[in-house]
Amino acid sequence: MNLLTIARKNLARRKGKAAFITAGLAVGAATVVAVAAFVGSMQADINHKLEQYGANILIMPEVKSLGLNYAGIQLGGVSVATREIPQEELALIHTIKNKANIAAVSPLVLGAVAVNGREVLLAGVDFSAVGIIKPWWKADGAFPVGDQALLGSEAARHLSLSQGGGFSLSGREIRVSGVLASTGSQDDNLVFMPLAEAQTILGKEGLVTMAEVAALCGACPVDEMVNQIAEKIPGVKVMAIRQVVQGRMDTLDKIKGLSWGVSGVVAVVGAMVMLVTMMGSVRERTREIGVLRAVGFRKSHVVKVLLAEAVALSVLAGVVGWVVGLAGAQAALVFLVDANHVRVALDPLLAAVSVGLTLVLGMAATAYPAWQAARLDPGMALRAL
Amino acid sequence: MEHIVAQGLSRRYGTGHTAVDALLDVSFSINSGEFVAVMGESGAGKSTLLSLLGAMNPPTSGRYVVDGIDVYGLPSEKRADFRREYLGFVFQSQNLVPYLTLAENVMLPLAVVKESSRKKREMARAALERVGLEDLGHRLPDEVSGGECGRAAIARAVVNQPPVILADEPTGSLDSATGTRIMKLLADLNGQGSTIIMVTHSEASAEYANRLIRIVDGRLARSAHSPKAGVLLVC
Numbered sequence A: 001m002n003l004l005t006i007a008r009k010n011l012a013r014r015k016g017k018a019a020f021i022t023a024g025l026a027v028g029a030a031t032v033v034a035v036a037a038f039v040g041s042m043q044a045d046i047n048h049k050l051e052q053y054g055a056n057i058l059i060m061p062e063v064k065s066l067g068l069n070y071a072g073i074q075l076g077g078v079s080v081a082t083r084e085i086p087q088e089e090l091a092l093i094h095t096i097k098n099k100a101n102i103a104a105v106s107p108l109v110l111g112a113v114a115v116n117g118r119e120v121l122l123a124g125v126d127f128s129a130v131g132i133i134k135p136w137w138k139a140d141g142a143f144p145v146g147d148q149a150l151l152g153s154e155a156a157r158h159l160s161l162s163q164g165g166g167f168s169l170s171g172r173e174i175r176v177s178g179v180l181a182s183t184g185s186q187d188d189n190l191v192f193m194p195l196a197e198a199q200t201i202l203g204k205e206g207l208v209t210m211a212e213v214a215a216l217c218g219a220c221p222v223d224e225m226v227n228q229i230a231e232k233i234p235g236v237k238v239m240a241i242r243q244v245v246q247g248r249m250d251t252l253d254k255i256k257g258l259s260w261g262v263s264g265v266v267a268v269v270g271a272m273v274m275l276v277t278m279m280g281s282v283r284e285r286t287r288e289i290g291v292l293r294a295v296g297f298r299k300s301h302v303v304k305v306l307l308a309e310a311v312a313l314s315v316l317a318g319v320v321g322w323v324v325g326l327a328g329a330q331a332a333l334v335f336l337v338d339a340n341h342v343r344v345a346l347d348p349l350l351a352a353v354s355v356g357l358t359l360v361l362g363m364a365a366t367a368y369p370a371w372q373a374a375r376l377d378p379g380m381a382l383r384a385l
Numbered sequence B: 001m002e003h004i005v006a007q008g009l010s011r012r013y014g015t016g017h018t019a020v021d022a023l024l025d026v027s028f029s030i031n032s033g034e035f036v037a038v039m040g041e042s043g044a045g046k047s048t049l050l051s052l053l054g055a056m057n058p059p060t061s062g063r064y065v066v067d068g069i070d071v072y073g074l075p076s077e078k079r080a081d082f083r084r085e086y087l088g089f090v091f092q093s094q095n096l097v098p099y100l101t102l103a104e105n106v107m108l109p110l111a112v113v114k115e116s117s118r119k120k121r122e123m124a125r126a127a128l129e130r131v132g133l134e135d136l137g138h139r140l141p142d143e144v145s146g147g148e149c150g151r152a153a154i155a156r157a158v159v160n161q162p163p164v165i166l167a168d169e170p171t172g173s174l175d176s177a178t179g180t181r182i183m184k185l186l187a188d189l190n191g192q193g194s195t196i197i198m199v200t201h202s203e204a205s206a207e208y209a210n211r212l213i214r215i216v217d218g219r220l221a222r223s224a225h226s227p228k229a230g231v232l233l234v235c
């Protein structure tokens, strides 16, 4: 028999009230957990998509004038920068501080060539990096090796070539290993060959026109990485491609703000439910508290009994809130995002946050009634029949 | 030996027009081992006096000294400790905590003392045995009769063997047989050395006391007699 026995027995005896308080707090915790889990999963989803977007950093030679092309419509003929980047300098990218976030570096050499008497852009590509940099590429056929070429869909139509066809270029016989499905980008207009062969054909051995870098995550500091790369490789222009994702991030930020606001209100309401119930319960237990005081309980003993009850209910509410919140977030993800690969994570940190939150709310809501109870004059309390 | 000393105790409830002087300038002293009955009309101030002696109701003026301790000079937390160590309470009714078994109710005064739970259980069992309830320790208060509740309350009052037992109408709502049983218990405890102060309306109960304090309108009646001895005592 000690103070905890009394708290435990009271809760066991007043299960209905205990359940009501727990439910009030749990609803608050569940909302907070659901929002946190939902936002976290959305973030993970966006990061996942970001990786699918491929390159998010471009490295290009510094150009003195603005390019005369917009959205793939060229207004100044084939505008290729005058200066190329030495290929070995690209190795420096792997020495930056955030090197762990680099998924792939894809060098690209560009140059105009004549195929069957028509002028086209030849692009030399490192096909081992293409899967990461341009995950959306779908080739009808295979990626080229050696003296083979992969044609953009427009280029194939333009040159009247298809898989298995061939053409000669700088005295070499080039076979068409495949044709790219239309991407809606400038890639459709290009003829792709392995980097080394293209460099030889274009007379740009050891040089690249530009490089694309895929950073591993969406949340990693792309801007900082841009600066880090610019520092390592002087004389190039480094740019981040962000627009697509930025819009989604902004939307998510707005949802986040709103949800946190709502869940904050729900949590406070939960605490108020507890406050009112606890105050009622103290009033109800006036006589009992008088008995405790009469048999020699100090004020602090009475407060301890009430707080022990509150701690028990709060922890229970925190756990229930965590479980219900995660389930809610999962349901919301299925309904709102319809993304099957997105699952809420069983983050133990979130469980700790949930329990911590209900504890703080529970304590706050109990402090005042407990103080009131302890303050009761035992003589008066015993009179209150 | 003067055990309990009340000096000019007054208690006023409320202020201004509505002020009630429930107790006015009451002085007496009680020796160790006395059994004192407090009687008087309803509203005379008996319960006020008892709660005052119970260290639960600070007097408006006057001093209350037990074994040399100025009780109301103690800070309130120390006064709680005083209640636990010096006093056992028996209230008229509904003084058991409803969600605790009789045994747990009896152990209540021990809940805040450092003692092994085995020792506490033993003490509770001994106290229940004294009142003949050793077989009902596991029952909740609403599973036993009113008389059994009253006996459990006495067991709780004596569980930590306090020197003074205060009882407010311990037989008030009980039939005479049960009342007699309770009074015998109190007399028994008194025989073992406990000082007992009991408020009662019942002449029969008062018979068990060896001294009577009569209160009229908040004041001590000038004289009182010991019912047992049939001798007039002056307070």
Ligand SMILES: Nc1ncnc2c1ncn2[C@@H]1O[C@H](COP(=O)(O)OP(=O)(O)OP(=O)(O)O)[C@@H](O)[C@H]1O
Pocket: A380, B013, B014, B020, B021, B022, B040, B041, B042, B043, B044, B045, B046, B047, B048, B049
């Ligand atoms: N908390 C209080 N506030 C105001 N007046 C009070 C309070 N407690 C008691 N009184 C008044 O003080 C007087 C004495 O009350 P008390 O309870 O001591 O009487 P009592 O002798 O125990 O009566 P009874 O035999 O009916 O129990 C009564 O007039 C009562 O109305």
Ligand SMILES: [Mg+2]
Pocket: B046, B047, B048
């Ligand atoms: Mg009374």
